[in-house]
Amino acid sequence: MTDHTARVAQGDTVEITVTVNDVEHVVDTEPRQLLVHLVRERLGLTGTHIGCDTSSCGACTVLIDGKAIKACTMLAVQADGRSLTTVEGLKSNGTRDPVQQAFTDEHGLQCGFCTPGMMLVAKVLLENNPDPSEDEIRWALSGNLCRCTGYVNIVKSVQAAARAATQAPVDA
């Protein structure tokens, strides 16, 4: 674990190494910089959004070592040595993740501001529970707010993605 006892003067930076969407970045960051600002402003990955500043809304959700976390209340230095996935990393080999495809097929987004966070949470859910019930989906998404959809079609999108994922190996 990182030693948090060392004190750093304001304006000083520390060097961290963080892998984002399979690309390794070595960056100098102020110890107080929030992870979401590192991702958005230093790495230019603006698909991760800021909605509330208090980890209530989940618009800033990213995956760290495969777990969904809210990047607005984590320091960038805490990501040192770890691996992040943002919405920009959901596609693989030019193909949309089934969750992404399901969100447009099922009209699971309107303004699109919460969508990256919703999709990342859904991806983690389906990795751990490939065939979730509606209640399990709603519980998994309950840390993320959406103001447009009433969650109806977001739930349908996750259900559709689950179906697509279970059918995929058959096609392969």
Next chain:
Amino acid sequence: MTTIEAPAPPGTPGTQGPPSTPREIGGIGHRIPRHEDARLIEGQGNFLDDVVLPGMLHMAILRADVAHAKINSIDTAAASAVDGVIAIVTGELMAQHNLAWMPTLSGDTQAVLVTDKVRYQGQEIAAVIATDRYIAEDAVSLIEVDYEMLPPVTTPQQAMEHGAPLIRDEKDGQTDNLVYEWESGDEAATDAAFASADRIVSIETHYPRSHPSPLETCGVIADVNSVTGQATLYLTSQAPHAHRTLFAMVAGLPEQDIRIISPDLGGGFGNKVPIYPGYVVATAASLLLGAPVKWIETRSENLISTGFARDYYMKGELAVNDDGRIQALRVDMLSDQGAFFADAQPTKFKAGLFHVVTGSYDYPSAHIKCRGAFTNKAPGGVAYRCSFRITEASFLIERLVQTAAYELDIDPAEFRLRNFIQPEQFPYESPTGFVYDSGDYPTALRKALDAVGYEQLREEQVAKRAEGKLMGIGIAHFTEAVGAGPSKQYDIAGLKMFDSAELRVHPTGKAILKLGVKSQGQGHETTFAQIVAEELGIPVTDVKVVEGDTDHTPYGLGTYASRSTPVGGAATAMVARKLADKARLIAAHLLEAADADIELENGKLFVRGTPDRSVTIQDVAFAAYTNLPDGMEHGLEGVTYYDPPNLTYPYGSYVVVVDVDADTGEWEVRRMVALDDCGVRINPMIVEGQIHGGLTEGFAMSSMQWITFDDEGNCIGSNFMDYLLPTSWETPRFELLETSVPSPHHPIGAKGVGESATVGSPAAFVNAVVDAVAHLGVRNIDMPVLPDRVWSAIQGASGGD
């Protein structure tokens, strides 16, 4: 001049028939996946905070932490000394440029930065411009303000008391806290009806202060070029053209040098209609410093300082006869306006369209009296997902008819059916002067009641009550008035409420449609392309929709009050018809036929009676640039400014079933059946999505969304841990139904739907909870219907037995 042809109701009466275009064209009625989705699901959206300009500086705002206080001094010395701070802007500096005050959308003035006294907690006092937002926030925390406390006024009742502290002491002639007095209807006729009615039923209720809270907060990047004078403002704006004009008027900048770009918006719901002080300060700072200045609100700033909604204290009375017929309505309303009168609403109506409060019922007279009061709270009164205060109106009348039904011992559904405006009465002029365009209310309500199994539920309710268990069935039948203009009645800050569409079909047959409205997630890039596809037969995927850039779109009033489809959608249909008329002339030339013999169907132009003699709309588009009849102007392009002849009147019947825990007051939604009639549905998938979202916000207002203040004027609901929004877990399941009675005056029969469910549903939820305890004598529980309020109502009622 192209005439409006209202479509005959397609399919069987009351339902929308199948689409008239094939799927590959994708006109009206197709569930087309949204064009805007690709960028949004791949993290390539372009929201305001994503925009980065070279040399951009960052702004943070110092806000008042008290509600009412004179400012003796502001000490910025320590803040100025912070490395990276470029400038500190105070009210004094703004006043030197005559920008310390700005006009509001209701003809009042609002402080940009405080020069005399603080009038609400969260008010803007100073701004720091720095190289980095973190540094700007550091410096803000170092500014010292010496306050001289004044007594705060936190309710409109307190504000109206004799001798209450004067909030707007700077305003010429203002001697009390009254903002406005306004009335509508016929007082004498109403009084006469009340005097002769069998009985009077009344209810008093508060529609509490709420906040729209789109997930993206508000912000600006002001980029004023000190050499050319060009001012480019990237702005979270639902009304970019109107904002450009207002900026020109406030800042004195030449309008042609102002360009407003409203990029992807992360929701709006009315929050992004007003101009906020931060926009003006950032623009002034950019002008003075010669560098772009970015300001993005924090969520707390958004909640405590930008446009609140509702906050109406309403007393409604119905004069009714024992046969269950309403004779007249009387309403007395007092609104909490906050420190500045900043409602976004048409000039001549001081309480928006609240006077549509007579609702879906037929009676001859009504009288509506409204007063507004200044308080030490944030200004606003924005139409939060609602057409100018229609939400409050719909809530009151639907709560009132429910109460009347109880008092007369008539079933609430039956009471509504007895009083509905009947289908043959349309167009129907209401007692306050609205002319409802079309509808079939009895069919809508009966269909919703059948779907929910109303009779069986009432039987179940009787059985449950016998066991001491509480369940309730709540009905709301709302009628909205949306889609302003007509321009003779409706304006914003004097700008008439028309809207515009500009359409160009290129030589290859691909089209670009530019609009004066601005999507915040409603799917305009898809829906409006479908209208073009319907009218011209150009495949929907070949139509690109552009909005939100004042240099590149025709002038329009923007998106709020459900006006995009009623006005912008109508403009789109009309401009497409203009192009269709020209296309027919070109086709006649190509086919060597008479102009009058050419028909256009699904993108094919053919000679009537001989469909083999045909060209495609793509052939015609190419010919428009290459092979025209003599004397015809080149191109296939046009613009329409559409002034609607009337509002449109969407409506719906909602039924909610709740189970209430008598011991705790907690309530749970068992069923929510929502029937909406918004006329013709352009993209049913998108319409349903709008309804889902609206129902959820209605549920939220009825159960949790509540901006509260303590006695000193401290805003308690200043973050998402204290101001609760529903998650996927609390949000009920919805069952959607529809009927379709087209608007007779709209070119494609559409009425607008974005706000219907927010307007209609709060009363259905509250009526359901009250219905569960009505047999105990409970007649009202104010929103939000929190468990402790339900519990107290039950205890109070039982205690009275």
